[in-house]
Structure formats: C-alpha cells, structure tokens
Amino acid sequence: MTQWWFQTRIEILRNIRNRRFFFFSVLLPIGFYFLYVNLIGPNRVVGGVSWKSYYLISMATFSVVGAGLNGLSSRIAFERTQGWVRLMQTTPQPPINYVTAKIIANLLVNVTEVVILFLAAAIVEHVRMPLANWIMAGAWIAFGGLTFIVLGMLIGQLAGIDAAQIVASALYFLLSITGGLWFPVQMMGSFMSHLAQWTPTYHLARVSWSLVAGQAPSWDDFLVLAAYFVAFGLVALWATGRRRDTRSA
C-alpha cells in the first residue's frame, strides 16, 4: 500500500507540475466554452436544454478526452523506450502499481477539470440544475473518461515518443469533432450524425447530455463505451505482453 501510494503521489505531482498539459486540457476547453456560448446564445435550446448547459457537457467531455489521450501517451512512450520501464521491472514492485498509479492520477485530473469547468459555468454563465444532476453528469464524464485514459496508454505502448504525441493529438481533435463535442450533432448533416453514433466521445457525452436534460440515459451509450473500453484494454494488454522478451542492444 505504501509503495502504491508513493508511486501514485509522484504521478499526481508530475501532473500538477505539468503546466502545458493543464493549459491544453483546462484553459482551452474553458476558452471554447465562453466563446461558443456567447456566439450561439446561452439560452438557445439544443437537445432539449439551454445551449450553455449542453455545451458545458460537450466541453467537459472534450477536456477529459484530452487529458486521457495527451496525458499518458507520450509519457508512457518515453518511459517504455528510454529504459525506465525496464528498470522498474528489475525492482520488486508489482507492475500493476505502475499502471494503476497512472490511472488514478489521471482520473484525479479528470475530476479537477470537470469541477473547474462546472464552477466556471455556474458562476459566469449562471448555469443552474439540481445538485444530483451536477454530481451525476460530472462524475460520469470524469470516470467514463477512463476509456480515453486506456486509449492514451495504448498509444504509448504502440508508438514512439514523437509519433505518440502526434497520434494522440490527431485522435483528440478527430474524435472530438466527429463525436459532436465542438458542434452538436443536431447541427450536422446526416452523414456526420451517423458517424457520431460510432464514436466513443459521442456516447461519453450523451449520457451527461441526457442527465442535464432531465432524461434517463440510454443503454446503448453505456454499451458502446464499454465495448470501446474493453477493446482498448485488450489491445493495450496484448501490446504490453508482446514486448516482454525482445532483444536489447
């Protein structure tokens, strides 16, 4: 337990000290939020709720997806290719600690981002909803973001340092746009709105869009997201095992 806590504490500290990471995953979504809420009109109704509530969920999801993809992909790629992971494997620490510490520290980033965005929206744009809805919608995004943490780890396992960063950023924007996080699917053409049905981003956000609209989330959102989570997880495990016995120079 002590070992696990030391490892987790270091990962948390590294996240706090990483200002560039915080800029992109907190300030960028907040900036977008205020910009688009005011461009479109805060009280216009989209998806059964006011735009300022709808877009809050979009941007909170956008920020969590970014933290998962950008936070771990290049870090894991670095530690894997630069011998750090090998050194850790020579210690008596169970490998599971290394993985879970990174996941927990990243979930904490997700929670922080969601709280900051929700507070900003409540204070500046006067978004109002029952406390239970705030908590459920926020917790779902923060913890549902686990799927993207696993995707980030998967990229870090497969790609080198530079490639990991590029792939993660590309997927970040691609999945956010096609998943309807930048512009709501209701405003897209039929091809794009069909495409959105297949993205994990759309289904992560849709649960919370339903919650803030006072509707029950639909089961297919959970199913699709769970399917992505399992698929990313299995490929990540395969990629980890595949490298165990390769030759070193």
Next chain:
Amino acid sequence: MTAAIALNQVVKRFGAVTAVDHVSFEIEQGSIVALLGPNGAGKTTTISMMLGLSQPTSGSVLAFGQDPAKRLTRKHYGVMLQQVGLPGKVKVRELIDLFRSFYDHPLDAERLLAMAGLESEARKEAVKLSGGQQRRLQFALAMAGNPKLLFLDEPTTGMDVTSRRGFWDSLREFARDEQRTIVLTTHHLDEADAMADRILLMQHGRVIADGSVEDVKRQSGKRYVSFIAGASVTEEVLATLPLVDHVEWSGRHVRLTTTDPDTLLRAIIQMDLDVSHFEVSQGRLEDAFVSLTGSETWMEEAVAHDAMVVPDTH
C-alpha cells in the same frame, strides 16, 4: 552457501541468432565480478536473464537459488542499467523515496544522497541534472534497498574523472561487507582491473576466459618487457631482437610484446644495448583482452561509446 548467481547451460536465441551459447558459471556471494567482452558478445543478454527481464531459451538461471523472474527474488537486487531516461517533473529526493518504498529495509535517504554526492541537488528536478549526476542518482536508486546483489551495467559512463573515483570509492565501501556481491560491466578496463576479484570474458555468446585478473592476463600468454632506450637504440636495432611480436614507442620509452621474456632479456643484455629501467610485466587487462578476443577495436569502441554521452559538467 548458495551461489548469488548460478547459470547452467544457458542458451538464448533470437530467431536465427544465438546471443548466448551454453554458458555456465556460478558467482559466489561476496565477490566482485566483471563481465567483459566486445560489443555483441552477449553480455547485455546474459545480464538481462540474470535480472529476470528475459527468459533463457534453454538452461537455467538462478539467483540465491530462486528464479530471478520472481518478484521476491528481486528484493535482494540493486540495478543500474545502461541508458535509462529519468521521468520528467520528478525531484531527486522523490525518486529516491519511491525506490526506498519498494524494499523492506531501505537505506536512509540522506545516506543515499551522500553516496551519490547529490546532497545539495535533492530538491532539483531529476532530468535537469547533468549526465554524470543522473548516473550517480541511478546508483543511489540501485542502492535504495540495501541490496545483497548489485548489477552495474556501464556504471561510470558519462561521469568525469572525479565522479568516477568517488563512485568506485563508495562502491568499495559498500563491498566491504562480505555478504555483498557485485556484477559489473564496463568499457574502462582499468576500472575492472582495479575493482574485480574475477573477470568473465565473453565473446560470440561464450565465456572465453574466467578467473582473477592475474589469471586472465596469464591466460593471454603475452608478456611485456619495457625500458628506456638510449640514443643509439633505433627501430632497426630492435628489429634484430628475437621473439618480439610487437614494438611500441612512446618518446624514449619502449614496450616489447613477447611470449618469452626470459630469452628476450638475455638477448638484450648480450647485445649490450644502451637501455635502462627494465620492467617485465603481464601488461594491462586491456592487452590480455585484445590478445584473447583477437579484437583490435577495444579502445575505439570505448571512445565511441563515451562520445555519445553528455559529459559531466558539474
């Protein structure tokens, strides 16, 4: 007492390449062993199997009678690998505390910082240290668990002369406790010569020489006769001497390589050459290495190896 390390008929293949070819040896507890060999000899692969990072294709590797792939076996290990990039945004002291948390009876953090000479860098970010300081930090991490068995793969790469001396001094202090075992590789053969009680020389995946530094030098069969040559002694004169394999001049200092120093000395005396300060030796470990492996590239490799590493500027 069980051996710290026991390899029995170990083979490691990567596809068609046999990196390690039927290697067997035991390393007694309390000994300091240098594993040497030209690049590609199988040293790193052998160490990686001792560390439990890879499995032999056939044969067995045991550490204290246990499988090194088992987590509990590695409680006794301290490891310094080659070319490890430290993680960013972590301070020196935090990394030391992390590694201390892995072991049941860790050494004191202050003592580890002192051993690495990093007392005043404890609050610095680890990646901002110089190359040599990072290497010393990795030494502190290897020592964190107060290991019974220490693996050092090219430990002094990137260190300057002063750091290097300090490093071997703290290692000697650590090794004084007779229970502790050290397995090291190095490109600096003078370091292996000074530190190791035993040399394991590998080439083409096999152990080609095994014994004390003296044994290995003797095994090479080469002897060296050196002297200061007077003005009348020229290369032409020396060329007439019997049993000389090689002549090396540095200023007026001459070093002759031979297999039979007695006959050679007798010849020099009989010819009444103008020479003084005779010395007969078994040469440096480097000479034995070159003669045993038939490799002429030892020093070039060592220089190329060091040139890639950022020098220690602090």
